[in-house]
Amino acid sequence: MNQPLVTFDGVVKRFGDFTAVQQLDLSINAGEFIAIMGPSGCGKTTTLRMLAGLDQPTEGKIHIDGQLMNNVSPHQRDTPLVWQSLALFPFLNARENVEFGLKMRNQDAATRRKKAMDWLERLGVGEFAERNVETLSGGQRQRVALARSLVTEPRLLLLDEPLSALDAHLVIRMQSVLTRLQRELGITFVYVTHSQSEAFAMADRVVIMSNGEIAQIGQPRDIYREPANQFVAEFVGRNNIISGTVTGVSDSNLIIQSELGEFTVSDHNKVTAEGKDVTFVIAADLVEVSRSPMNKANSVECTLISEEFVGSVVTLFLESSSGTELKVQLQERELSTLDHTAGGAFYLGWDSDSAHLLPA
Amino acid sequence: MARTNFSGFATTWRMPIIVWQVLFFLGPLLFMIAMSFFLVKNYRMVEAFELKNWEKMLTRGYFWDSYILTFWLASLTTAVTSLLAFPASFALAFKVSPSVRRWALFFLIIPFFTSYLVRIFSWYVILAESGVVNALLAHIGLGPYTMLNTKFGTLVGYMTLTLPLVVVLQTFALANIDRNLVQAAHNLGCSPARAIYAVIVPLAKTGLIVAALFCFILSFGDFVSPYYLGGSKPPTLPILIIDTTKSGQQWPRAAVVAVVMMLTLISIAFAALALAYRKRASR
Numbered sequence: 001m002n003q004p005l006v007t008f009d010g011v012v013k014r015f016g017d018f019t020a021v022q023q024l025d026l027s028i029n030a031g032e033f034i035a036i037m038g039p040s041g042c043g044k045t046t047t048l049r050m051l052a053g054l055d056q057p058t059e060g061k062i063h064i065d066g067q068l069m070n071n072v073s074p075h076q077r078d079t080p081l082v083w084q085s086l087a088l089f090p091f092l093n094a095r096e097n098v099e100f101g102l103k104m105r106n107q108d109a110a111t112r113r114k115k116a117m118d119w120l121e122r123l124g125v126g127e128f129a130e131r132n133v134e135t136l137s138g139g140q141r142q143r144v145a146l147a148r149s150l151v152t153e154p155r156l157l158l159l160d161e162p163l164s165a166l167d168a169h170l171v172i173r174m175q176s177v178l179t180r181l182q183r184e185l186g187i188t189f190v191y192v193t194h195s196q197s198e199a200f201a202m203a204d205r206v207v208i209m210s211n212g213e214i215a216q217i218g219q220p221r222d223i224y225r226e227p228a229n230q231f232v233a234e235f236v237g238r239n240n241i242i243s244g245t246v247t248g249v250s251d252s253n254l255i256i257q258s259e260l261g262e263f264t265v266s267d268h269n270k271v272t273a274e275g276k277d278v279t280f281v282i283a284a285d286l287v288e289v290s291r292s293p294m295n296k297a298n299s300v301e302c303t304l305i306s307e308e309f310v311g312s313v314v315t316l317f318l319e320s321s322s323g324t325e326l327k328v329q330l331q332e333r334e335l336s337t338l339d340h341t342a343g344g345a346f347y348l349g350w351d352s353d354s355a356h357l358l359p360a
Numbered sequence: 361m362a363r364t365n366f367s368g369f370a371t372t373w374r375m376p377i378i379v380w381q382v383l384f385f386l387g388p389l390l391f392m393i394a395m396s397f398f399l400v401k402n403y404r405m406v407e408a409f410e411l412k413n414w415e416k417m418l419t420r421g422y423f424w425d426s427y428i429l430t431f432w433l434a435s436l437t438t439a440v441t442s443l444l445a446f447p448a449s450f451a452l453a454f455k456v457s458p459s460v461r462r463w464a465l466f467f468l469i470i471p472f473f474t475s476y477l478v479r480i481f482s483w484y485v486i487l488a489e490s491g492v493v494n495a496l497l498a499h500i501g502l503g504p505y506t507m508l509n510t511k512f513g514t515l516v517g518y519m520t521l522t523l524p525l526v527v528v529l530q531t532f533a534l535a536n537i538d539r540n541l542v543q544a545a546h547n548l549g550c551s552p553a554r555a556i557y558a559v560i561v562p563l564a565k566t567g568l569i570v571a572a573l574f575c576f577i578l579s580f581g582d583f584v585s586p587y588y589l590g591g592s593k594p595p596t597l598p599i600l601i602i603d604t605t606k607s608g609q610q611w612p613r614a615a616v617v618a619v620v621m622m623l624t625l626i627s628i629a630f631a632a633l634a635l636a637y638r639k640r641a642s643r
Contacts, residue, residue, distance in 0.1 A: 052547055054543055054546070054547065073546070073552075074543070074546040074547050075547075075548075075549050075550055075551045075552070076549075079547070080547060080548060081544070081547045083540060083544060085538075085540055087538070087540045087543075087544035088560075089541060089544075089545075089559065089563075090563075091562040091563065091565070100545070100548050100550075101548040101549055104545075104548055104549035104551075104554070104558075105549055106549045148548070149548075152548075152549070228482045234488050234560075268378075
């Protein structure tokens with residue numbers, strides 16, 4: 001395995017009394033598309049700004065390509081950032097914006113112009129080259145901003161919630177533009193977002209941060225199916241999180257008593273003993289729902305509270321007799337068989353293998 | 361019945377400023393323009409509509425000498441003041457905490473509490489042959505230099521009037537620019553020094569030009585500095601106005617000078633604002 005392109009070693013960043021990032025250890029491989037995700041104030045943007053040199057770590061070391069970056073000023077790095085606000089220069093037209101980085105590297109006018117035009121063409125905004133950036137649409141400006149960052153052919157591209165200002169349909173289109181570019185160019189993308197769908201759709205690996213610390217690093221699927229802790233399980237969403245006490249251990253199964261009832265959960269690692277308090281997660285899309293009692297290892301009787309319709313997928317919000325809210329995700333076409341608008345009981349059920357036990 | 365858009369409330373509140381402008385600006389201005397066509401007979405002004413005053417003034421060398429001098433001094437002051445103010449404004453906008461900036465702006469406004477005339481006279485003590493500056497220079501074996509009654513004196517006076525104001529206006533212009541854009545420039549390989557003219561000045565352009573425009577207008581029309589510190593020889597246009605009214609009650613000819621000054625300032629102001637607010641052409 002090659003040496004990683006970027007490493008954070010015990011990086012801490014404090015702003016006065018506030019600790020934005022604490023004890024961050026992370027390595028990013030060359031050519032990787034990595035997404036850093038977390039709620040507001042979790043330290044994800046600070047982490048990105050430290051890579052660009054816009055903030056200096058209070059403690060620890062950051063290496064890029066084997067070189068210690070702690071005291072390298074922003075303009076001496078080749079770590080272009082695509083800003084959340086895009087930060088296009090309003091006094092320059094689209095082409096001049098793209099040329100800016102080349103101009104700062106003292107390239108001659110003809111070369112600058114050619115490279116800028118090539119990139120604008122490649123991103124499909126060549127025809128707007130001479131336009132005032134303020135007259136462009138959100139999607140066009142986004143592409144100009146991308147061209148401006150890529151024109152210097154960096155090895156590392158930093159993106160700070162670049163799609164957060166776009167309309168939903170443009171987000172999907174830009175996601176495919178970004179993933180395609182990243183594959184074609186083979187450069188490393190570090191992508192900060194609070195959007196799970198963006199992170200999961202594009203990234204090779206996802207870093208989830210909370211309160212300045214890494215809560216979990218892994219491939220999107222692992223994070224989705226095997227959250228490492230309650231924070232990740234809640235943050236990823238559409239998870240039912242149930243806490244209880246282990247009342248019995250048989251083979252690789254645990255019997256867990258909770259206020260919702262008794263459940264059986266697989267424990268392949270066999271590390272949990274009787275009497276322990278544990279929490280397990282059952283993803284909303286792994287729960288089956290029926291209008292009649294089910295023959296499953298685990299089942300709960302509920303009443304329907306509300307439904308959330310997002311196209312082909314529907315989420316039902318249900319309440320058990322003990323008042324706990326549970327979520328079920330199913331295909332829209334499955335909904336018709338449920339006669340869900342009529343009142344009465346709903347029965348939820350899942351296999352003991354579907355539940356994921358959170359590490360203690 | 362015709363539909364009216366009369367809003368009693370809004371109009372009532374707008375009236376005072378409209379009345380004020382008509383009574384004390386538009387009225388006198390129109391009268392001054394009319395007066396420039398009057399005649400003076402036996403030291404008395406007579407209503408008339410003759411081009412004599414205009415011919416008399418605009419064909420005289422001393423008028424144009426005075427015009428060029430005034431224009432030149434005001435331009436030089438504008439350039440020097442803007443350049444001297446910029447580092448201070450830059451530091452106040454970017455390098456100090458907001459509370460330091462507030463105090464600094466407060467101290468920059470304090471000079472306006474005292475009479476401009478008093479501030480100009482205080483320069484006598486500093487700039488005179490036996491004044492503070494020459495006394496200090498004598499210690500290192502230089503001087504004495506004549507600074508009063510020179511164009512340098514005039515320039516010092518103009519800057520007394522304009523420098524604090526220009527620093528305040530420039531500081532506001534610089535403090536309001538989007539810091540993300542400056543950081544974006546650094547991120548794209550622009551050194552902090554280069555960012556000043558590559559990004560910061562273009563972003564603050566409107567405010568910087570407005571500050572320079574105020575400097576020009578105040579200097580161009582100032583009477584006190586060229587009279588007391590510049591020694592009034594050769595005269596600037598405001599001094600020419602005074603001299604003309606004193607010599608033979610030539611108010612109409614003074615009005616010609618004043619109208620020319622007004623036209624100059626209006627042209628400069630329009631040009632400056634057009635430049636300040638110019639958007640790049642968009643296809």
